[in-house]
Amino acid sequence: MNSKRIRNTAIAGVGVLGALALTAGCGAADTQSSGTDKVVLAEPSWVGASANAAVVSKLMADEMDVKVDVQQMDEPVAFDALDSGKADAILEDWHGVPKKQKKYVEDKKTVVSGGDLGVVGHIGWFVPKYYADKHPDVTDYKNLNKYYKDFRTSESGDLGHFMGAAPSYSQHDKGLIKNFGLKFKHVPSGTEAAQLKEMQRLYKAKKPFLAYWWEPQWMNNDIEMVEVKLPKYTPGCEIPEEKAKCGYETNQLEKFLNKDFSENGGAAAEFLKNFKWSTEDQNEVAQMIAGDGMKPEKAAEKWIKENKSTWEKWIPEDA
């Protein structure tokens, strides 16, 4: 009986080991996994980013005959992907992951800047206009404690409810609430979609709410928000979060490229470096996608048809 058991154990063991060995193979593996035949763009989960990606891939496919693969990934993950070469470019970075940016751009030198996108991003604290009209002085953070009772919900208990950002977005609101001694509770939103839906609901019901909010944002076409002034941003003032005492940087959104791709990517890399449009341009496409329910490709096609003069100069001459 015992010998049978040993034999069975041995057989089973060999089987498992064999399976492992098969996958291991021999020799060193290829570390760069994406081929060179197509350009991989990292697309974060917001609509503005869809607009960038849609216009870029449509133009590259039609005008330059370059195949583009758009992969959805959030900012932090996208930086890892640029480092490993799994993605070639980020088109819209909000400087939300300074640590990774420093590591890959300055230390490892595997990622390089691709210049400004042209779109200006701004993050801040906002209240709906209907509430600000009633209480004009709410637009200064110092007066928030006067009104905190209006913002109470079942989630925040006795404190006011601060609607925090989705987890992957750059934020230091928790620190601000604590350091300013505000009678608010930071309640995070799990996803941007969840925050949008909640704001839509509250806005429809004309209820007061205080939220982390930003521009450009397609929903700003449907709702009117007023910013609550925070102390002015100075570089590094929000680090570490426990000591943060300032608002957010008004951001020139930046493009980043994988270094290899930037140097050897030819016309495609050149095009991505040239790609630069305004907040209004992006909003126009984003609104077509999110507001009018158009498919990103269709929206891009429409914009491309109407704005030839803008995109003509992005196409490199040798393409």
Add this chain to the structure above:
Amino acid sequence: MSTATTPTLDKEPAADAQGPAPDPDRRSAEPAQDGLAARLAANPKWLVIGFAVLVVLVSAVVTGDGSWPGGWTADIRTPLEDLDNWLVDNRDSHWLFLYFLLHISNAAEGGVDAIVGLFDSLGWVGVTVIGTLIAWAAGGADRSRRAVRTGATALAVFAVCGILDMWAPTMETLALMVVAVILAGLLGLLLGLASGLSDRFEKLLRPVFDTMQVMPAFAYLLPLLLIFGVGVPSALIATVIYAAPPMARLTSLGLRGADPVALEAARSLGASPWQRLYTAKLPLARKQMMLGLNQTIMMCLSMVVLASLIGGGGLGDEIYQALGKLDIGTALTAGVAVVLVAVLLDRTTSAAGERLDASQTATEPAGMAKVRAAVWGGIVVLLAVFAAVGSALWESEWPEGWTVSWGQPINDAVNWFTDHLGSGIPLVGGTVTWAEGFTEFILNPLRSGLLATPWWALMLLVAVVGWFVGTWRASLTGCVGLALIGAMGLWDRSMDTLSQVLGALVLTVIVGLIVGIVSARVERAERVLRPVLDTMQTMPQFVYLIPVIALVGLSRTAGIIAAVIYAAPAVIRITTQALRGVDPAAMEASKSLGATGKQQLFQVQLPLARKALLVGVNQGVVLVLSMVVIAGLIGGGALGYDVVQGLSKGNLAQGLPSGIAIVCLGIMLDRISQPAVRSRKGS
């Protein structure tokens, strides 16, 4: 799906649990017929549990602050951050990656790419024709009802996915799923063989499978992401890890349950161990193995959306992006496509299983085997031909003119519903009002109560309940889990999560029992419910998460509702089955004694079905827990949110401990709600 079981229902029911097992969940405990005092006197266990509860209450009131002592926490952030940095620095240079992990990653990517490429060159006609043929052949390749029905299902699935304008993402998802199912099936088979044949492996692997069962997939997405980077490999490997255990478990169960007479017969005929395995054990275990494969498929499909979070692409991406635009219609459409892919894979494999069973018992017309071989050969030839010329003959994607868009009407319908149910109903208020009430009067007190309870009192309660429901091992495991949470410095956040889990669990059990009782007693109700339950379990949760917010606001309640929707079907099914399974003789006897329907239910059916009902509760625990992270996405906060943030920021030091804490909570709840399964070993 045709499986009557739930994706994770592969735990052996505690059929031979010894002694009366008190319900772990005190609130939903007992039909209160006898007085409390009488019950306590009759059963000293209740006295002890009552004492523990008393200790908890008193100590909570006295101390008022239950935090884990600060000095007893270990710093795990620093080493995890170091590991994180090391991984990033060495990911493309260290031998472990170059010679081992990257091979896996590249092979995974290559496999999926190859299948996507194949689908592409087959074109939509090729995929539809060959898919239908394969389904038909799996069903028996003849004119029997089974074969025709399976083929027709496949044809319908492809057509509907095309018409809904989801062709391209469906193909991506199908490719990933085909590879994932094959790998998970193989891995499960190997592990199942190992633990089915060797007792030593069984001992080694059983706790692993047990842990896997309560481990939310999110918890190991993060390490995978760091090791393999973003993309198909991480998604594929996470799916395989998640989906392999049921196959392994059921294979092992099948091998061990093989009829000893048949084995003895094989032995007496002089069969060698290998021959015995091939000719007796494996064929006898085939039914179980098919069931395992079936569950593996369901679990693979439930990972579609999660996989898209780490670059899996396909339908999950479609859902995620649609929700980013609050476009519920498109998200729902993609969700329907996911359900359809599940139907396709499920029906095809279960038809293949049925056919194998049938061909074993029934005598077939001679030559059928040859016909079948010819059909399979034909499929292979056709595949080669289509792959070669398909792209020249027709488009690779479903023609655009043949699609129907029903996103907008759905959006309008959903909006109408949420607008009118939210707060507009006179008298009863609306869903928003109820949700606020639930948060204020149940969740908040529960959370403050848990936070006020000293850690040692809570541990005492867990230990006592664990001891009586299960074994001393269960109570020890529960306490170790809690201690680990405390040591990681996550006590307060875990109590927040625990309060939500308990809230969701109570609702799940209440809903599950009531609907289960109804559907056990009313035949028609069950027939109506069945497809609804199937959809509830396979429809990706993301799809209904956002409309739920419109109904109840961005709050913990939203997360709880999502958990109840996901977990209730299992409880409903088990309740229905348990009540139906009550000995008809007992029912008949009670009827002849003049019992009313109500008396019958409460005094005969429910008590007799209690053990099975407890299994249902345990399933509820496991499933509710697996939704903690998903709830974190829509306002659940606490541990779930931390895992999501750790994942999306790629921060191992934040995500991993929170993931482990969820696992600890899960193991703790699972153990103290699992009536002495282990006692089987002793007997």
